[in-house]
Structures are given as structure tokens and as C-alpha cells.
Amino acid sequence: MLIKRTPQGEFVANRDDPYLPLDAEQPIPVDGKVLLSVDRLIRDGEAVGRRTAPTGVQLQPGDDVETLRPWASRLGLVVLNFPSFRDGRPYTAAVLLRERLGYGGELRASGNVLREQAELLCRSGFDSFETSDGSSAQEWAGAARRVRYAYQGRRPVAPDPRPAGANRDLADAS
Amino acid sequence: MAFGMYRYDAIDKAIVQDRAAEFREQVQRRLAGEISEDEFKPLRLMNGLYLQLHGYMLRVAIPYGTLSGDQLRTLAEIGRRFDKGYGHFTTRTNIQFNWIRLRDAPDILDMLASADLHAIQTSGNCIRNTTADPFAGAAADEVDDPRVWSEAIRQWSTLHPEFSFLPRKFKIAVTATGADRTASRFHDIGLRLHRRENGDLAFEVMVGGGLGRTPYVGQTIRRDLPPRHLMSYLTAILRTYNRLGRRDNLYKARIKILVASLGADEFARLVEEEWREIDKEQVDLPAGEVKRIRESFGMRAFAALPADSQRLEQAKAGARGLAAFVRTNVLPHRQPGYAVVNVSLKAPGEAPGDCSSEQMDRLAGLADRFSFSEIRVTHEQNLVLPHVRLDDVPDVYAELEAIGLATANINLASDIIACPGLDYCALANARAIPLAQEIGRRLADPDLAADVGEFKINISGCINACGHHHVGHVGILGVDKKGEEFYQLTLGGSPGLDDAAIGDVLGPALPFEQAPAAVEAIVRAYRRERLPHERFLQTYRRVGLTPFKAAVYGNAH
Numbered sequence: 001m002l003i004k005r006t007p008q009g010e011f012v013a014n015r016d017d018p019y020l021p022l023d024a025e026q027p028i029p030v031d032g033k034v035l036l037s038v039d040r041l042i043r044d045g046e047a048v049g050r051r052t053a054p055t056g057v058q059l060q061p062g063d064d065v066e067t068l069r070p071w072a073s074r075l076g077l078v079v080l081n082f083p084s085f086r087d088g089r090p091y092t093a094a095v096l097l098r099e100r101l102g103y104g105g106e107l108r109a110s111g112n113v114l115r116e117q118a119e120l121l122c123r124s125g126f127d128s129f130e131t132s133d134g135s136s137a138q139e140w141a142g143a144a145r146r147v148r149y150a151y152q153g154r155r156p157v158a159p160d161p162r163p164a165g166a167n168r169d170l171a172d173a174s
Numbered sequence: 175m176a177f178g179m180y181r182y183d184a185i186d187k188a189i190v191q192d193r194a195a196e197f198r199e200q201v202q203r204r205l206a207g208e209i210s211e212d213e214f215k216p217l218r219l220m221n222g223l224y225l226q227l228h229g230y231m232l233r234v235a236i237p238y239g240t241l242s243g244d245q246l247r248t249l250a251e252i253g254r255r256f257d258k259g260y261g262h263f264t265t266r267t268n269i270q271f272n273w274i275r276l277r278d279a280p281d282i283l284d285m286l287a288s289a290d291l292h293a294i295q296t297s298g299n300c301i302r303n304t305t306a307d308p309f310a311g312a313a314a315d316e317v318d319d320p321r322v323w324s325e326a327i328r329q330w331s332t333l334h335p336e337f338s339f340l341p342r343k344f345k346i347a348v349t350a351t352g353a354d355r356t357a358s359r360f361h362d363i364g365l366r367l368h369r370r371e372n373g374d375l376a377f378e379v380m381v382g383g384g385l386g387r388t389p390y391v392g393q394t395i396r397r398d399l400p401p402r403h404l405m406s407y408l409t410a411i412l413r414t415y416n417r418l419g420r421r422d423n424l425y426k427a428r429i430k431i432l433v434a435s436l437g438a439d440e441f442a443r444l445v446e447e448e449w450r451e452i453d454k455e456q457v458d459l460p461a462g463e464v465k466r467i468r469e470s471f472g473m474r475a476f477a478a479l480p481a482d483s484q485r486l487e488q489a490k491a492g493a494r495g496l497a498a499f500v501r502t503n504v505l506p507h508r509q510p511g512y513a514v515v516n517v518s519l520k521a522p523g524e525a526p527g528d529c530s531s532e533q534m535d536r537l538a539g540l541a542d543r544f545s546f547s548e549i550r551v552t553h554e555q556n557l558v559l560p561h562v563r564l565d566d567v568p569d570v571y572a573e574l575e576a577i578g579l580a581t582a583n584i585n586l587a588s589d590i591i592a593c594p595g596l597d598y599c600a601l602a603n604a605r606a607i608p609l610a611q612e613i614g615r616r617l618a619d620p621d622l623a624a625d626v627g628e629f630k631i632n633i634s635g636c637i638n639a640c641g642h643h644h645v646g647h648v649g650i651l652g653v654d655k656k657g658e659e660f661y662q663l664t665l666g667g668s669p670g671l672d673d674a675a676i677g678d679v680l681g682p683a684l685p686f687e688q689a690p691a692a693v694e695a696i697v698r699a700y701r702r703e704r705l706p707h708e709r710f711l712q713t714y715r716r717v718g719l720t721p722f723k724a725a726v727y728g729n730a731h
Contacts, residue, residue: 085216085339086216086299086339087339087421088299088336088337088338088339088340088341088416089416089417089421091335091336091337091338091339091416092336092413092416092417095335095336095413099453099456100451116200116216116217116220119333119335120333120335120338121335123335124335124336133213146192146195146196147188147189147192147193147196147333148188148189148192149185149188149189150333150335151189151329151330151332151333151334152330152334152335152457153456153457154455154456154460155456157335164185164189164329165459165460165463167185168183168185168463168466
């Protein structure tokens with residue numbers, strides 16, 4: 001099930017994924033949404049540069065997000081794979097993509113993705129979730145909003161939960 | 175004046191309440207059979223619920239080892255209602271309940287939340303409870319109260335979106351005096367708050383210390399970190415570890431292995447590089463927030479008292495027991511007329527760290543009456559009443575004696591640190607508690623103990639080293655040899671900041687029956703070899719293993 005968070009903070013189920021995964025041998029088309037491995041993106045950068053439709057790229061936990069720096073403003077989708085929900089590297093990758101590389105497109109968690117991670121994923125900057133536990137959009141939304149406040153950060157990354165720091169500032173000001 | 179205790183605001187309360195509600199729903203799903211034990215395991219571990227030999231064990235966080243009287247009474251009530259009437263204080267200054275039923279766990283978490291306590295991040299590969307100086311607020315040479323910074327770390331690390339699935343568990347210690355009582359060099363990160371020559375506060379940052387299978391002494395990677403950048407610097411360390419730490423081998427996943435394999439200099443360079451890039455506005459606490467946390471602790475106003483107490487001196491004159499207690503368990507306080515009173519959980523024959531609900535209740539009462547309602551937990555598995563008037567020490571002693579907690583053995587040979595071992599733990603190779611009890615009995619004689627002086631024995635039931643055996647003057651490690659319990663002895667370990675050391679292996683492991691006699695032989699050899707006023711560690715470092723080897727193995731080899 002693919003669940004996406006809208007800019008308004010709603011979670012909606014998407015039956016189909018418009019991005020077509022390409023394997024290492026398939027030629028890169030000029031149009032149509034496609035999903036590439038990071039190796040392919042680097043190797044065939046020229047062909048990707050000629051494309052007229054959004055391109056997606058998939059990273060494994062060991063891949064360095066810095067390699068996406070030249071592409072950050074041009075990608076439509078970045079997929080970060082969780083081989084196991086216990087592998088926490090994609091959270092750091094997501095934070096770096098959003099904060100350091102300024103990536104503003106769709107950021108998707110794939111692989112072993114469980115609703116118990118929903119809140120942490122949202123707060124790390126993910127807004128798209130290929131779940132592996134059969135969660136409905138409603139269940140996912142419930143899990144993402146279970147805790148009202150978060151201690152980390154000053155600016156909210158996701159609509160929920162709210163950063164405690166900012167709310168304490170408000171309390172101070174009133 | 176000293177700092178009191180941090181008071182939860184509405185936001186702190188909401189976070190622990192929401193977390194408890196979330197776990198209640200997960201337990202319901204498990205009890206209804208909607209999720210399997212495999213799926214449930216990571217969820218219960220995130221809430222401190224382990225499956226041990228006898229059933230579920232709940233580990234409750236005692237943030238930086240500080241408890242109020244009311245909080246201790248809540249723990250007593252949990253022990254009474256949901257366990258067998260006691261709890262076990264651990265070397266991580268947490269408390270464990272060993273006989274918990276799954277269906278009760280949500281109610282227990284609610285009770286904890288109502289007392290501003292929780293079990294969040296007491297297990298799993300995340301940032302665990304922070305260790306702080308148990309004498310905070312009472313230590314004479316303290317440059318600031320380490321609990322202010324420990325509370326800031328507690329909040330920053332709680333349900334951290336980026337650092338909840340690290341390669342392995344992660345432990346931070348904060349100390350603010352020269353005399354380190356936190357074993358900071360044996361934590362993943364040790365923070366020593368000190369004053370620079372210009373008078374500014376700064377953190378010395380140590381990384382990569384740890385015990386377990388491969389012990390390492392932490393390395394200093396920054397001497398003078400301005401406190402306002404603590405969170406961004408911790409973030410840089412954790413981020414570097416999260417990215418580069420090994421995940422292919424459980425036994426090589428701690429940060430100490432990463433630091434050792436890169437070298438401390440290279441690790442420091444990577445951290446500095448990361449730190450320069452971090453958006454500090456987003457991560458660091460604004461001065462106002464540090465001030466809010468600091469003020470939330472409140473201040474304890476001490477009475478102006480003479481430095482000596484006639485009442486105590488007179489009471490001591492007629493009572494040998496009180497005099498011995500004052501000599502070993504009562505330590506100087508920075509405020510004249512006050513003392514730090516240590517409460518030993520190592521009475522002869524008792525399991526180290528165990529405390530009954532009745533004892534907890536009465537200790538809470540003592541804290542209310544005599545110590546501003548404050549109790550501390552030490553990593554040596556003892557308790558502390560941090561601010562007691564010298565005048566009140568006789569009353570405190572009498573009450574402690576009435577509840578079996580007046581054992582005068584702090585830092586003496588029978589003040590043994592031991593993990594739960596094979597009696598409770600699913601990982602253990604050997605028993606630790608019965609061995610501690612037997613050694614404690616043999617070394618309990620007050621005259622012998624006083625003559626031997628400071629002597630630290632640490633017992634771990636397996637290589638995971640929860641009993642911190644590497645840093646014991648005498649370390650004892652339980653090993654399994656073809657299904658039999660054996661014990662390997664090490665000598666010369668120390669958790670101190672300046673003399674941190676990992677013990678040296680004495681010789682072949684011994685069976686259970688021979689281990690207590692071996693420790694006695696080591697004590698005898700020390701008394702024979704020592705120069706006047708020499709402590710065990712000094713003697714050991716001067717004479718080395720040989721005389722101790724001869725004392726233990728002489729006849730057999």
C-alpha cells in the first residue's frame with residue numbers, strides 16, 4: 001500500500017505509483033516518470049538531464065545522499081529503502097536530503113515499513129510511505145499523530161506532532 | 175542553595191501520557207492475537223518490557239538517578255501490586271521489576287506517567303537514560319548542576335526521529351566535578367563540565383568508552399565545547415555514528431568499535447565536519463529554554479548551620495554502630511552542617527540492588543522528612559539521601575536500621591556490584607547474585623572491612639558486563655564451560671576519570687565453589703603486600719599480578 005501525506009497533513013492511499021522502475025539494462029526514456037537506482041543516475045546523468053518528465057531515484061541505506069547534490073532540485077521522487085525497520089540510516093539520509101540538500105520533492109520510505117515508524121518518518125521529512133504491514137491510510141494517520149508534541153527541532157517538519165520548543169516559546173510570550 | 179528537581183510541564187506530561195496510551199493499544203492488539211510475538215517484540219522493547227527467564231521484566235527509567243519521595247512511593251506501589259513486593263536497582267541507575275504480567279504493563283505505564291516517570295528508551299538501540307553524578311547539588315567542587323544538562327539531554331533524546339534505530343544502544347554520562355562518580359570514560363559519550371581559565375563553562379567531550387565484550391576507555395575529542403552548542407554537537411556525533419557504525423555484527427556495533435577502527439582523531443574530524451554544517455538554530459536549545467529547564471528545578475534553601483553537630487557527636491559517642499555508619503556512609507556536603515547519606519543496598523546475604531516496597535516507602539518518608547524529598551540512585555546500586563542535616567543523622571540512622579538498610583559498607587569489600595545473572599537474565603552464563611552474597615558474607619566483618627578500606631568487587635554473569643566487571647578492583651566474569659559455571663577474575667580495573675583502567679586477567683577461570691576463597695586470598699595478599707596507607711589499586715599497580723596469582727593459584731599450579 002502506498003500512502004502519501006498531503007501538504008495539508010492528510011494521509012491518502014494511492015493505488016498506483018506513476019513511477020516506472022527501470023532496471024540496469026532498460027534505456028532511459030525522454031518522457032514518462034521513471035525510477036532509477038543511484039548508480040544508474042550517476043552513470044547515465046546525461047540521458048537523465050535530457051528528460052522532460054520527473055525522475056525518481058532509489059537509495060539503499062549504504063548510499064551517500066551527497067551524491068544527489070547536483071540533482072536535488074531536479075528530482076521528483078527519492079525512495080529510501082529500509083531493508084529492516086531496525087536499520088536507522090534512512091532517517092539520517094532523509095534529514096540530510098531535506099535540510100542540507102534542500103530537496104523538496106516526494107520522499108518515500110520503502111521496504112520494511114511499519115506503522116510504528118509513522119511518526120518518526122514524518123518528522124524526519126518523509127511524506128510518502130510504501131507500507132509493508134497492511135496499514136490503511138487511516139491507521140497510518142492515527143499512528144503518525146499519536147504523540148501530540150515532539151521535543152526536537154524549532155520549526156515543525158511535519159504538521160503533527162508540534163515541536164515542544166516552539167510551543168514553550170508561545171507560552172512564554174503569552 | 176542547591177537545585178531541586180525538574181518539574182514536568184504540560185508538554186512533558188502529554189508526551190509520556192501519549193506514549194503510555196500508544197503502548198496500551200499495542201498490548202491490546204497482542205493480547206487479541208492481532209500481532210505475533212515477533213511483531214510485538216520491538217514495540218514492547220521500546221517501552222522497556224523484556225521477556226526474561228521467568229516472564230516479563232519491566233525496566234523503568236530513573237532519569238539521571240534522581241527520584242522524589244512521591245516517585246519512590248509509586249515504584250514501591252508497583253512492586254507491591256504488580257511484582258513480588260520488591261524492585262531491583264541496576265548499574266544504569268534504573269529500576270527493574272522481574273515478575274510482570276503483560277496485561278498489567280499498560281496500567282503500570284499509566285501509574286508511572288502520573289508520577290512523571292516512564293520506561294521510554296530503557297531498551298532498544300537508542301539513546302538510553304543519562305547517568306549523572308549522584309551527589310549533584312551536594313558536591314563541593316561542582317561547577318554547575320549536571321542534572322540541568324542531563325534533563326536537556328533527556329528531552330532532546332526522547333523519541334528522537336533520527337536516532338531511535340541506531341546500530342546499537344547508546345549511553346551518555348554527565349559529570350561536573352573533578353571526582354567522577356559516573357564512570358564517564360566508560361560511556362558512549364562522557365561529558366565533563368568544567369570552567370575554562372576565562373571562567374566560562376565548557377564541556378570536555380569523550381567518546382567511544384564502554385565495557386561489554388570489548389572494553390575501551392573513552393577518548394577526548396573536544397576539550398572546550400560551549401554548552402549552548404551541546405545538542406548540535408551531540409547530534410553531529412550521533413549522526414556520524416548512525417551513518418557509519420557497523421550493522422553487520424551485533425558485537426561490533428557500538429560506537430567504541432567505530433572510534434577504535436577510525437582512530438579518535440579521524441572520528442573527531444568527521445564529527446567537526448558534520449557539526450560545521452548543522453543548522454544550529456534548529457537543533458541547539460535557545461538560551462531561554464535552558465533557563466526554563468534550570469528554573470524548573472527550583473532551589474533548595476539550606477539553613478545556616480555550624481559545620482559540626484554536637485548532637486551527632488554526642489550520639490556517636492555512645493553508639494558503635496552509628497559511629498561506623500558515619501565513618502563509611504556519611505560524606506561531606508558543600509553546605510556546612512549538612513551531609514550526603516549513602517544507603518547501602520548490599521546488606522550481607524541480600525541481592526545487591528534489591529529493595530522491598532516496604533523499604534522504598536520508608537525511605538521515601540525519610541527523604542520527605544530529612545532530605546528535601548530527594549533520593550538518588552548510584553551506578554554502584556546504592557541509594558543516596560543527598561541533603562541531610564548532620565543533626566538529623568542519628569534519626570536517619572535509627573530509621574534505616576529499623577528497615578535493614580543501615581549497612582555500613584559503602585565502597586568497602588562487601589559493597590559488591592552485581593548484575594541479575596542467571597537467576598533472572600536470559601543472556602547470562604552464570605549466577606552473579608549468590609556469588610555476591612557469599613563473598614559479601616565472607617568480607618562483611620567490620621574490622622576486616624575497615625582494615626582493607628576501599629575495595630570494589632564487580633560481578634557480571636556474562637560478557638555483556640552489566641556488573642561492570644572490567645572496572646572492578648576485582649572483576650568477576652561468569653563464563654560457561656561445557657554447561658558448568660566458571661568465573662574469570664580480573665584485577666586493577668577502575669572507573670575513575672583520571673585513573674580509568676580495564677582490569678587484567680588473573681589466570682584460569684574458577685568453579686563457583688572456589689571463587690569466594692580466591693577473593694579472600696586476594697584480600698589477604700593485598701594486606702601482606704601493601705605499604706602504609708596504600709589503597710588496593712596503588713598496591714596492585716606497584717606489585718603487579720604475580721603475588722596475587724601465587725595467592726590464588728599457588729597450591730594448584
